[in-house]
Amino acid sequence: MSDPALCLTGATVGYGDVAIVRDASLTVRRGEAVAVIGSNGSGKTTLMRGVLGLAAVLGGSVEVLGAPVGRLREHGRVGYVPQRHTVSGAMPATVREVVGVGRLPRLGLFGRPVARDRAAVAEAVDAVGLADRLDDPVASLSGGQQRRVLVARALAAEPELLVMDEPTAGVDAASQAALATVLAQVSAAGTTLVVVTHETGPLAGVLRRAVVVDSGRLTYDGPLSGAGPAAGPDCHHPDEATVPPVRGYRLDQPRPAPDAARVRDGSR
Numbered sequence: 142m143s144d145p146a147l148c149l150t151g152a153t154v155g156y157g158d159v160a161i162v163r164d165a166s167l168t169v170r171r172g173e174a175v176a177v178i179g180s181n182g183s184g185k186t187t188l189m190r191g192v193l194g195l196a197a198v199l200g201g202s203v204e205v206l207g208a209p210v211g212r213l214r215e216h217g218r219v220g221y222v223p224q225r226h227t228v229s230g231a232m233p234a235t236v237r238e239v240v241g242v243g244r245l246p247r248l249g250l251f252g253r254p255v256a257r258d259r260a261a262v263a264e265a266v267d268a269v270g271l272a273d274r275l276d277d278p279v280a281s282l283s284g285g286q287q288r289r290v291l292v293a294r295a296l297a298a299e300p301e302l303l304v305m306d307e308p309t310a311g312v313d314a315a316s317q318a319a320l321a322t323v324l325a326q327v328s329a330a331g332t333t334l335v336v337v338t339h340e341t342g343p344l345a346g347v348l349r350r351a352v353v354v355d356s357g358r359l360t361y362d363g364p365l366s367g368a369g370p371a372a373g374p375d376c377h378h379p380d381e382a383t384v385p386p387v388r389g390y391r392l393d394q395p396r397p398a399p400d401a402a403r404v405r406d407g408s409r
């Protein structure tokens with residue numbers, strides 16, 4: 142059995158010594174596509190930052206692609222599209238150059254890009270529908286287009302695990318649909334997706350499992366929209382096919398989430 146993409150065991154994550162997410166246990170198997178949802182300030186970004194080594198793990202454990210968080214030797218194996226960021230307006234770089242930065246961890250001998258690297262950059266830009274803007278300065282792109290550049294930057298590394306924080310925020314409907322198509326392809330190719338989102342609609346065909354964060358606790362883990370996740374071994378109970386990933390209920394018997402719709406529109 143390969144290691145899970147993510148294995149959190151009683152993880153408490155925060156900043157300094159302040160705990161924000163508490164006692165989170167979660168297994169994400171390789172190839173899964175998971176939505177992380179919850180109201181503003183519930184701790185979704187903090188949870189992701191804990192996975193990326195950008196927030197402190199104050200208790201429990203967090204393993205990413207089989208290694209304790211922060212110990213991955215090849216950083217290109219995990220891609221990240223951060224929340225809200227656009228590319229700095231003052232940056233004179235072109236789309237190709239910014240996306241090329243995403244490829245840096247994958248460069249081989251002497252750190253020089255070869256044909257495969259150039260192709261990966263071009264494919265990533267094409268995937269987000271910006272092929273005709275490849276040599277334009279990013280500063281000349283709209284905010285939504287710059288978000289798509291950041292998605293391409295993450296894709297260019299061909300990560301095994303792709304973490305995205307609200308990738309559809311501020312992106313128009315056509316671009317959201319295009320992003321869903323890209324993520325479906327990336328997912329079909331075996332990349333594990335973990336996507337923080339307030340709008341599961343555009344990505345509902347891709348993200349099959351939902352994890353809800355409420356006041357720093359994981360309160361739901363189950364199907365996003367009826368289609369259940371593939372049951373498989375869990376890092377906490379590797380001999381069992383189906384186990385309770387979050388206190389007291391099972392993936393095949395998800396806790397009803399009557400507030401999921403409210404969580405989605407952030408009205409809690």
Ligand SMILES: Nc1ncnc2c1ncn2[C@@H]1O[C@H](COP(=O)(O)OP(=O)(O)OP(=O)(O)O)[C@@H](O)[C@H]1O
Pocket residue numbers: 156161179180181182183184185186187188224
């Ligand atoms: N760098 C930080 N230092 C200290 N506290 C922080 C930091 N970043 C976030 N927090 C706090 O952590 C809590 C959770 O924030 P987080 O950004 O994880 O929520 P979220 O669920 O992603 O919210 P949103 O949907 O608004 O993006 C908030 O109370 C926030 O003020």
